[in-house]
Amino acid sequence: MENLSVYHGPIGKEEGERRLGQDGRDGCYLLRDSDSVPGVYCLCVLCSGFVYTYRLHKNDAGSWAAETTPGVQKRYFRQIKNLIAAFQKPGQGIAVPLLFPVTAQRRAHTHTETPGNSLSPTHSGPDAYPQQRTPRAAQGHKNRNKKELQQALG
16 A cells, blocks of 8 residues: 555545645545544545545455445455546546545645546545545544555555
8 A cells, every 4th residue: 555656544534635625626536544444445535625535445355445326336456556547437436536646745736737647656434435524634543554555555
């Protein structure tokens, strides 16, 4: 996971929302550790001023899936980077396609950058379904098992 530029680690939902708000563009996104569920990650994307949070979890076979809109068939991916690539296309069960990666190194991209390319090396809340969020102050974090994170990258 640490090899994905959009992975911000254990920053908390409010800090994630703040970082997306700094970018401000619909479709900007980042990946962070879940505050409430150990071993689960949150894919956060900005759309019309709200941050939508989608939990990413691993099944027993080692594949990754996102909890998307109810009624949308769940898709599994061997690596999180493949899941992110799939959600860069419209109609995948999330509020807006993933267009502008917010990298952990730079916090937010400038508005002159092009959509996509979140796969460069370095790169949810308590409910089961995506949630609308508004920015708030930073909150606590959870630790992550490094071996599991490295396996997720493949």
